[in-house]
Amino acid sequence: xxxxxxxxxxxxxxxxxxxxxxxxxxxxxxxxxxxxxxxxxxxxxxxxxxxxxxxxxxxxxxxxxxxxxxxxxxxxxxxxxxxxxxxxxxxxxxxxxxxxxxxxxxxxxxxxxxxxxxxxxxxxxxxxxxxxxxxx
Amino acid sequence: xxxxxxxxxxxxxxxxxxxxxxxxxxxxxxxxxxxxxxxxxxxxxxxxxxxxxxxxxxxxxxxxxxxxxxxxxxxxxxxxxxxxxxxxxxxxxxxxxxxxxxxxxxxxxxxxxxxxxxxxxxxxxxxxxxxxxxxxxxxxxxxxxxxxxxxxxxxxxxxxxxxxxxxxxxxxxxxxxxxxxxxxxxxxxxxxxxxxxxxxxxxxxxxxxxxxxxxxxxxxxxxxxxxxxxxxxxxxxxxxxxxxxxxxxxxxxxxxxxxxxxxxxxxxxxxxxxxxxxxxxxxxxxxxxxxxxxxxxxxxxxxxxxxxxxxxxxxxxxxxxxxxxxxxxxxxxxxxxxxxxxxxxxxxxxxxxxxxxxxxxxxxxxxxxxxxxxxxxxxxxxxxxxxxxxxxxxxxxxxxxxxxxxxxxxxxxxxxxxxxxxxxxxxxxxxxxxxxxxxxxxxxxxxxxxxxxxxxxxxxxxxxxxxxxxxxxxxxxxxxxxxxxxxxxxxxxxxxxxxxxxxxxxxxxxxxxxxxxxxxxxxxxxxxxxxxxxxxxxxxxxxxxxxxxxxxxxxxxxxxxxxxxxxxxxxxxxxxxxxxxxxxxxxxxxxxxxxxxxxxxxxxxxxxxxxxxxxxxxxxxxxxxxxxxxxxxxxxxxxxxxxxxxxxxxxxxxxxxxxxxxxxxxx
Numbered sequence: 131x132x133x134x135x136x137x138x139x140x141x142x143x144x145x146x147x148x149x150x151x152x153x154x155x156x157x158x159x160x161x162x163x164x165x166x167x168x169x170x171x172x173x174x175x176x177x178x179x180x181x182x183x184x185x186x187x188x189x190x191x192x193x194x195x196x197x198x199x200x201x202x203x204x205x206x207x208x209x210x211x212x213x214x215x216x217x218x219x220x221x222x223x224x225x226x227x228x229x230x231x232x233x234x235x236x237x238x239x240x241x242x243x244x245x246x247x248x249x250x251x252x253x254x255x256x257x258x259x260x261x262x263x264x265x266x
Numbered sequence: 267x268x269x270x271x272x273x274x275x276x277x278x279x280x281x282x283x284x285x286x287x288x289x290x291x292x293x294x295x296x297x298x299x300x301x302x303x304x305x306x307x308x309x310x311x312x313x314x315x316x317x318x319x320x321x322x323x324x325x326x327x328x329x330x331x332x333x334x335x336x337x338x339x340x341x342x343x344x345x346x347x348x349x350x351x352x353x354x355x356x357x358x359x360x361x362x363x364x365x366x367x368x369x370x371x372x373x374x375x376x377x378x379x380x381x382x383x384x385x386x387x388x389x390x391x392x393x394x395x396x397x398x399x400x401x402x403x404x405x406x407x408x409x410x411x412x413x414x415x416x417x418x419x420x421x422x423x424x425x426x427x428x429x430x431x432x433x434x435x436x437x438x439x440x441x442x443x444x445x446x447x448x449x450x451x452x453x454x455x456x457x458x459x460x461x462x463x464x465x466x467x468x469x470x471x472x473x474x475x476x477x478x479x480x481x482x483x484x485x486x487x488x489x490x491x492x493x494x495x496x497x498x499x500x501x502x503x504x505x506x507x508x509x510x511x512x513x514x515x516x517x518x519x520x521x522x523x524x525x526x527x528x529x530x531x532x533x534x535x536x537x538x539x540x541x542x543x544x545x546x547x548x549x550x551x552x553x554x555x556x557x558x559x560x561x562x563x564x565x566x567x568x569x570x571x572x573x574x575x576x577x578x579x580x581x582x583x584x585x586x587x588x589x590x591x592x593x594x595x596x597x598x599x600x601x602x603x604x605x606x607x608x609x610x611x612x613x614x615x616x617x618x619x620x621x622x623x624x625x626x627x628x629x630x631x632x633x634x635x636x637x638x639x640x641x642x643x644x645x646x647x648x649x650x651x652x653x654x655x656x657x658x659x660x661x662x663x664x665x666x667x668x669x670x671x672x673x674x675x676x677x678x679x680x681x682x683x684x685x686x687x688x689x690x691x692x693x694x695x696x697x698x699x700x701x702x703x704x705x706x707x708x709x710x711x712x713x714x715x716x717x718x719x720x721x722x723x724x725x726x727x728x729x730x731x732x733x734x735x736x737x738x739x740x741x742x743x744x745x746x747x748x749x750x751x752x753x754x755x756x757x758x759x760x761x762x763x764x765x766x767x768x769x770x771x772x773x774x775x776x777x778x779x780x781x782x783x784x785x786x787x788x789x790x791x792x793x794x795x796x797x798x799x800x801x802x803x804x805x806x807x808x809x810x811x812x813x814x815x816x817x818x819x820x821x822x823x824x825x826x827x828x829x830x831x832x833x834x835x836x837x838x839x840x841x842x843x844x845x846x847x848x849x850x851x852x853x854x855x856x857x858x859x860x861x862x863x864x865x866x867x868x869x870x871x872x873x874x875x876x877x878x879x880x881x882x883x884x885x886x887x888x889x890x891x892x893x894x895x896x897x898x899x900x901x902x903x904x905x906x907x908x909x910x911x912x913x914x915x916x917x918x919x920x921x922x923x924x925x926x927x928x929x930x931x932x933x
Contacts, residue, residue, distance in 0.1 A: 191921070201921040212347040216371065216399045221458045224399030254347070
């Protein structure tokens with residue numbers, strides 16, 4: 131299967147399922163790479179889990195499901211990045227490096243059923259092109 | 267990058283005159299009429315203002331007059347990614363016709379009390395996103411000596427000293443205007459806490475770290491018994507020099523060290539005073555409520571009553587010398603931290619005037635002492651309590667029970683406490699409750715069984731989030747009434763033997779070593795009942811007025827509708843069920859202002875939707891006025907006079923709104 135075919139299928143799937151909105155410039159079916167989401171999962175376990183358990187019941191809001199979408203539906207992924215890099219972890223805000231925050235955003239997108247692929251997000255600016263949209 | 271910071275306004279002669287006029291008064295730590303110097307009141311933390319321009323007769327005309335975001339737009343221009351938390355803790359102080367507060371990222375902002383417009387903003391140093399990023403803190407404090415007027419604030423590991431007129435740091439203080447609050451331990455243990463400083467009689471008092479993990483910073487992971495003790499400290503307000511440290515965990519040779527069995531004093535920590543502190547400047551005492559030790563739910567490694575955990579401690583402000591203490595909970599295994607401010611006020615009991623300190627706790631008790639001596643105003647009895655069944659745990663055979671006033675929130679769990687909105691819901695609640703160990707207050711945590719019909723742990727009421735918390739407590743010095751604002755929420759304490767290689771503790775909270783990202787967590791942790799309703803009867807957020815001259819409850823009301831409109835309840839014609847969360851009160855001449863809490867705050871579980879600000883008749887608890895807030899309250903409401911008009915300001919925040927301050931006044 132050619133890359134063009136992959137892109138076409140990916141775009142169609144996204145359109146049909148209404149999972150995400152890609153703003154001009156994106157050319158991969160995934161919004162982030164699964165590899166960076168995996169790295170983000172490790173960072174999440176270390177830095178975030180104790181207060182933001184995706185299963186709920188912890189101090190801070192869950193970052194999965196309705197709790198997440200209540201705050202983030204329709205917003206650019208850059209806003210989530212900005213929030214994390216500005217306010218987290220709460221005992222040392224600003225201490226998580228940019229790359230790790232991008233990975234965290236990728237993991238949170240994965241947690242919320244937004245599609246991952248092979249191409250990683252390289253810079254925070256790329257997050258401006260991704261709109262967080264609740265899957266229907 | 268160079269950041270432009272607006273200079274303080276110098277054009278207002280009356281402000282300048284007021285600045286000069288208040289300098290000598292500051293030494294007495296007393297507010298001028300119309301000012302708000304500490305959480306809406308003064309350093310007794312009474313949250314009281316004698317203002318009466320806004321009253322029952324005209325409050326219907328109260329209108330929103332300005333909103334101010336929690337971060338000045340100027341910073342957003344310089345740091346586009348800088349985004350404040352929705353949890354704006356900053357309760358402003360108003361002195362010399364200027365509002366000062368930590369903003370949404372913990373930098374101090376000075377703004378106009380009548381318009382909300384910026385006077386100045388604290389500069390981060392260095393001016394980088396990492397340095398500008400931060401959390402909001404509960405408040406700042408003010409100190410003046412002659413012409414010197416300083417704002418003190420805490421941010422990250424630093425205590426800052428800022429010129430109140432310009433917003434510039436005061437270079438003569440500490441190292442270029444700030445001092446590190448890292449502990450003077452060999453490993454320079456981290457500092458972390460959300461409280462601001464308390465400045466009295468020229469001494470800055472810091473309650474300690476908060477949530478000290480093994481390395482001394484934030485985060486009790488639940489699997490370790492090691493942490494750093496979080497001592498209280500006093501610093502010179504002029505130089506920043508450390509004046510004294512009070513050992514919350516007595517060292518060898520100090521009284522109280524013997525209360526830590528098995529040499530646990532060598533490694534146990536936490537116990538920070540993370541509630542606001544209070545002080546009697548005239549008496550020269552500061553009152554410090556310390557919290558629970560490591561680990562919060564299992565203490566088999568620390569047999570003994572564990573001084574000064576969960577103790578109210580009175581220290582001499584100048585020296586840090588222990589004047590008296592009273593331990594309110596022995597050997598805490600419920601995380602019942604003394605988490606509320608020790609409110610100071612004068613009461614008359616049996617015809618005798620008493621300078622009292624009133625200390626609320628997460629456990630729903632209000633302990634009342636003569637603040638000069640530490641002697642209980644009403645007897646506090648040591649009563650037997652249940653013994654733990656967890657192997658190796660040490661249980662105190664008794665706990666202190668105040669004989670007056672009555673508890674301000676529900677205590678202990680039994681079938682009588684379960685919801686009974688309908689017979690069907692009650693039956694389901696009774697069935698659900700069978701998975702828990704029920705019992706009176708101080709029923710210890712219990713083992714969690716893996717068996718399908720086994721117990722999941724102890725259903726503790728109140729739970730570790732507390733009935734009382736930092737928000738609880740306001741006192742009317744004119745009537746002697748204490749207002750306890752509390753929430754009713756159980757906690758489930760099911761303990762399991764640890765098998766995590768990182769664990770250094772024998773038993774830990776049920777899920778502490780179980781949860782992994784993305785895994786489902788059973789929803790019993792807070793005692794959730796049928797259909798997602800609470801298992802326990804309402805109200806879930808309440809206000810209790812206590813006549814402190816008699817030690818009796820005057821009235822108790824639900825604060826807000828809460829889940830009254832739940833699909834299973836909306837047709838039952840129920841009264842207000844009370845909104846959970848942690849709102850703080852403000853007492854004025856005739857009114858009691860209490861907002862509803864925010865969904866953005868920790869401890870805000872169960873808070874949903876928009877919130878209201880209400881004014882209650884302080885004598886009866888009747889609602890006399892309410893209005894919608896753009897989001898729930900995240901700090902305390904305050905009131906003050908500016909330009910001859912009374913204002914009410916509330917810090918608010920929420921998932922959908924963001925965060926900021928809103929101000930109300932009469933037309």
